Amino acid sequence: MHKYIGKSMHRKEDYRLLTGTGMFVGDISLTNMAEAVFVRSPHAHAKIVDINIEAAKAIEGVYGIFTAKDIEDIKPLTQFESHCFLPPNLVEAISPTINFNYEDILAKKKVTYVGQSVAIVVAKNRYIAEDAADLVEVTYEPLQPLVDPYEARKKGAPLIQEHLENNIQSHFHVTTGNVEQAFAEADYIMNEKIRTPRLGSNPLETRGVVAKFDTRNQELRVWSSSQMPYEIRSTLAHCLSLPDLSIRVTAPDVGGGFGPKGGVHPEEIVIPYLAKKLQRPIKWVEDRMEHLTSARQSRDQIHDVKVSFKQDGTITAIKDFFVIDSGAVNFFALTCAYNSAYHLRGAYKIPNYDSECEVILTNKTPNVPFRGAGRPEVVFVMDRIIDIVARKLKVDPIEIMKKNMIQAEDMPYDQGILVKDGHQLIYDSGDYPDALRKAVDLVDYDAFRKEQEEKKKEGKLVGIGISSYVEGTGAGPYEGAHISIDPSGHVTAYLGCTPQGQGHETVFSQIAADGLGVNPQNITVRVGETTVLPMGQGTYASRSAVNAGSAIYEAALKMREKVLKIAAHLLKTDEDLVIDEGKIYAETSPEKFVTYQDVGRAALPAKLGNLPEGMEASLEVTHYFAPPTVTFAASIHMAQVEVDKETGFVDLQKYSVVHDCGTVINPMIVDGQVQGGIAQGIGSALYEEIVYDQTGQLLTGTYMDYLLPTSMEVPTVAKAHQEFKSTRNRLGIKGVGEGGAIAPPAAIANAIVDALHPLEIKTNDLPISPNKLRTWIKEAEASFQALQTN
Amino acid sequence: MDKVNISLNVNGEKVERDIEPRLLLTDFLREELFLTGTHVGCEHGVCGACTILLNGEAVRGCLMLAVQADGATIETVESLAGEDGQLNPLQQAFTDCHSLQCGFCTPGFLMTLTQFTKENPNPTEEEIREAISGNLCRCTGYANIVKAVKQVTHQTV
Numbered sequence: 007m008h009k010y011i012g013k014s015m016h017r018k019e020d021y022r023l024l025t026g027t028g029m030f031v032g033d034i035s036l037t038n039m040a041e042a043v044f045v046r047s048p049h050a051h052a053k054i055v056d057i058n059i060e061a062a063k064a065i066e067g068v069y070g071i072f073t074a075k076d077i078e079d080i081k082p083l084t085q086f087e088s089h090c091f092l093p094p095n096l097v098e099a100i101s102p103t104i105n106f107n108y109e110d111i112l113a114k115k116k117v118t119y120v121g122q123s124v125a126i127v128v129a130k131n132r133y134i135a136e137d138a139a140d141l142v143e144v145t146y147e148p149l150q151p152l153v154d155p156y157e158a159r160k161k162g163a164p165l166i167q168e169h170l171e172n173n174i175q176s177h178f179h180v181t182t183g184n185v186e187q188a189f190a191e192a193d194y195i196m197n198e199k200i201r202t203p204r205l206g207s208n209p210l211e212t213r214g215v216v217a218k219f220d221t222r223n224q225e226l227r228v229w230s231s232s233q234m235p236y237e238i239r240s241t242l243a244h245c246l247s248l249p250d251l252s253i254r255v256t257a258p259d260v261g262g263g264f265g266p267k268g269g270v271h272p273e274e275i276v277i278p279y280l281a282k283k284l285q286r287p288i289k290w291v292e293d294r295m296e297h298l299t300s301a302r303q304s305r306d307q308i309h310d311v312k313v314s315f316k317q318d319g320t321i322t323a324i325k326d327f328f329v330i331d332s333g334a335v336n337f338f339a340l341t342c343a344y345n346s347a348y349h350l351r352g353a354y355k356i357p358n359y360d361s362e363c364e365v366i367l368t369n370k371t372p373n374v375p376f377r378g379a380g381r382p383e384v385v386f387v388m389d390r391i392i393d394i395v396a397r398k399l400k401v402d403p404i405e406i407m408k409k410n411m412i413q414a415e416d417m418p419y420d421q422g423i424l425v426k427d428g429h430q431l432i433y434d435s436g437d438y439p440d441a442l443r444k445a446v447d448l449v450d451y452d453a454f455r456k457e458q459e460e461k462k463k464e465g466k467l468v469g470i471g472i473s474s475y476v477e478g479t480g481a482g483p484y485e486g487a488h489i490s491i492d493p494s495g496h497v498t499a500y501l502g503c504t505p506q507g508q509g510h511e512t513v514f515s516q517i518a519a520d521g522l523g524v525n526p527q528n529i530t531v532r533v534g535e536t537t538v539l540p541m542g543q544g545t546y547a548s549r550s551a552v553n554a555g556s557a558i559y560e561a562a563l564k565m566r567e568k569v570l571k572i573a574a575h576l577l578k579t580d581e582d583l584v585i586d587e588g589k590i591y592a593e594t595s596p597e598k599f600v601t602y603q604d605v606g607r608a609a610l611p612a613k614l615g616n617l618p619e620g621m622e623a624s625l626e627v628t629h630y631f632a633p634p635t636v637t638f639a640a641s642i643h644m645a646q647v648e649v650d651k652e653t654g655f656v657d658l659q660k661y662s663v664v665h666d667c668g669t670v671i672n673p674m675i676v677d678g679q680v681q682g683g684i685a686q687g688i689g690s691a692l693y694e695e696i697v698y699d700q701t702g703q704l705l706t707g708t709y710m711d712y713l714l715p716t717s718m719e720v721p722t723v724a725k726a727h728q729e730f731k732s733t734r735n736r737l738g739i740k741g742v743g744e745g746g747a748i749a750p751p752a753a754i755a756n757a758i759v760d761a762l763h764p765l766e767i768k769t770n771d772l773p774i775s776p777n778k779l780r781t782w783i784k785e786a787e788a789s790f791q792a793l794q795t796n
Numbered sequence: 797m798d799k800v801n802i803s804l805n806v807n808g809e810k811v812e813r814d815i816e817p818r819l820l821l822t823d824f825l826r827e828e829l830f831l832t833g834t835h836v837g838c839e840h841g842v843c844g845a846c847t848i849l850l851n852g853e854a855v856r857g858c859l860m861l862a863v864q865a866d867g868a869t870i871e872t873v874e875s876l877a878g879e880d881g882q883l884n885p886l887q888q889a890f891t892d893c894h895s896l897q898c899g900f901c902t903p904g905f906l907m908t909l910t911q912f913t914k915e916n917p918n919p920t921e922e923e924i925r926e927a928i929s930g931n932l933c934r935c936t937g938y939a940n941i942v943k944a945v946k947q948v949t950h951q952t953v
Binding site for chain 2 (some may be wrong): 024033185211262264682
């Protein structure tokens with residue numbers, strides 16, 4: 007029985023963040039620090055003919071202006087090998103093509119997207135740097151921009167990456183069962199095109215880098231608003247040809263990330279490089295317009311699916327061909343692409359499945375994973391399919407879900423293909439039909455249906471929509487933890503995964519507290535710094551609780567053993583000992599105890615301590631946890647909307663969720679992750695879209711154009727929980743970070759269809775903005791009228 | 797550039813500086829006074845992270861020049877906790893209700909709500925939501941911020 011795991015404890019992080027005493031990158035100020043501003047491409051695709059920096063250089067307070075020719079010793083940013091590796095059995099199963107592609111730190115001969123870095127101005131402060139940046143004259147010769155991925159994939163299309171044969175950067179094909187046979191035997195076949203647009207993650211803190219070269223240690227110090235400081239370290243080491251451990255990267259307080267702050271950007275390479283070259287600290291903080299143009303983007307998938315089903319609602323096969331528009335570079339190979347393929351069928355048994363994907367390069371900002379990383383796109387596909395099948399057969403979508411769902415007794419369930427890590431895709435635990443029942447109860451589904459009938463008679467178009475997902479969480483390869491106990495008895499835990507608001511300092515001290523038998527107040531958790539542990543990965547892919555949580559628990563258990571041995575030596579007993587709130591004693595005589603302080607002192611070396619014969623001094627333990635494969639979290643989401651037919655405006659009135667993330671460490675934090683994820687999902691369902699025009703110009707470069715949901719659009723979500731423990735780590739943890747963002751698009755899109763029924767519309771294209779919905783309504787009304795008159 | 801002398805009261809202390817007329821108020825607070833609790837999220841007046849109180853009214857620091865604040869009284873997030881470091885009731889409600897995750901937008905919400913709760917001691921949920929609709933939060937989904945306001949205005953949550 008755990009004492010602190012499972013408890014809604016207040017967060018350790020809060021005090022500094024509530025009093026304005028946190029430390030974000032922008033808050034760092036170093037002696038003699040300069041500031042940098044980037045000159046960025048206004049063209050989507052153009053040759054750089056000339057760069058004239060003379061006028062800019064003349065401004066007082068400018069310390070240097072740098073273009074590609076000044077930094078030729080920096081290697082380009084290439085795809086992240088740590089995330090692109092595929093195990094041999096997966097390679098055999100899906101025959102992937104992954105073409106090498108890269109981005110120069112500053113554009114050399116040509117630019118390939120609006121916002122690409124072309125030059126850097128380093129000056130006394132940002133005001134002067136911006137004055138100078140305005141005077142840098144770049145002469146371009148425009149090239150044909152490629153904006154539509156279907157055009158870009160055509161033979162003979164201009165090349166984005168000129169060393170490639172075409173713009174299809176990656177490709178794979180995965181299949182199980184026999185789709186063609188299923189199609190031949192089906193009662194019904196349907197074809198659908200389903201699209202999720204390009205999105206930005208938009209953390210409230212933009213990106214930012216501060217760097218300094220420490221001449222005493224010959225160490226490159228970097229502070230970055232990053233999810234993956236270790237990836238910055240290894241990428242910097244590669245690009246600048248330096249040893250890894252001569253670079254120290256800190257992610258201080260990070261103001262949100264959601265994925266894109268995990269992809270190393272060119273600024274994270276060139277700012278440290280220039281700090282070393284100019285021998286002075288340099289700071290660069292991205293402004294919001296830069297963020298909207300130049301920070302990595304995400305999603306942008308179009309699926310063409312062919313589906314067969316029977317009269318009784320059984321879905322027998324899905325064949326999917328999808329393209330991902332990755333922008334000018336694909337740094338993460340098949341990360342999102344194969345995530346999409348292996349998650350599409352979710353909670354359903356669909357034995358015949360065939361998925362083929364092309365990742366296409368276009369003249370847009372490069373894409374990287376963003377909360378959900380390929381999952382929201384396919385959950386949208388799958389649950390639109392469920393809804394369309396239900397409407398075709400004139401039954402409630404719930405009946406189609408039930409008909410096709412994996413049952414509790416089927417667990418562990420094998421989906422017949424591989425996970426990206428090469429492990430067979432086998433769900434570890436869960437009861438999806440029970441989750442659906444709970445969701446139906448939570449919203450009182452039958453009552454809603456009755457009420458809906460009445461409201462529709464009054465002209466109020468209300469509807470309900472459902473979505474479900476099964477999410478592989480806690481991806482490896484590993485995460486580590488080091489625990490150190492000092493002679494005062496205080497515990498310090500060091501972890502390699504760095505947070506951006508998830509409350510690592512709180513939850514990992516809860517876990518360590520239970521492992522060690524101390525109060526979480528006696529534990530300090532240190533994260534976000536590459537020197538705390540030699541190796542680490544980062545926070546992304548709903549992985550920190552699973553991997554780092556398991557690492558710290560295993561480390562704590564190892565430490566506990568040593569503590570018990572020392573305590574037994576001090577107490578001169580061979581009885582079994584218990585530890586409670588830092589006191590260690592035999593159960594038979596609790597009045598005779600030693601404390602962690604006693605043990606900490608006893609662990610001092612040589613004669614300073616008092617250790618059992620032969621035991622090594624000090625209390626230091628490191629554990630690296632490597633999961634066998636991912637764990638499977640699951641959820642059912644239900645959205646209730648009212649649609650204004652005249653304006654196409656959607657009012658999201660209620661949102662409910664049933665969720666399983668295995669063992670819950672801190673329920674308050676889990677609920678916060680779910681609510682926050684859903685808010686992002688609501689944004690992508692109804693409001694958010696990065697729009698480029700035909701010339702590749704960005705049309706959504708401010709928050710007046712890229713619409714983020716506010717407090718008026720996000721209801722308080724009703725929640726119910728399941729707790730099916732993972733079988734793949736000792737604590738039974740599954741990941742939760744991304745989940746909330748995965749299902750809202752499908753749930754809301756289906757609710758809109760339901761609200762407008764019997765008018766037949768298909769909400770297959772996100773976001774469902776008022777103008778888009780109004781167009782669909784008009785089209786549906788016209789075809790309805792045409793039917794009437796015929 | 798010719799400098800301009802300004803004097804104002806910031807968090808109860810008189811401040812006088814010679815500054816460039818083009819200096820933004822947020823940069824003045826953060827870089828001249830080292831009050832880095834006021835965050836800059838969008839620099840075009842939409843996100844509200846830079847919200848401060850100017851003569852008691854919540855305003856966007858990023859949309860003002862420091863020279864415009866000459867003679868004004870300014871309160872920032874650093875003014876909220878007690879002298880002994882004790883969180884004030886609004887800050888306490890935020891930690892009780894888990895109303896912050898990354899915490900970057902939090903100072904802006906706190907300052908918006910400092911004025912709002914003073915003027916609306918007993919708001920409805922709708923009023924609370926409207927009050928914070930000019931502040932963006934990308935982590936929490938707002939529900940727990942609404943909950944904190946209910947707690948601080950002594951409403952049953």
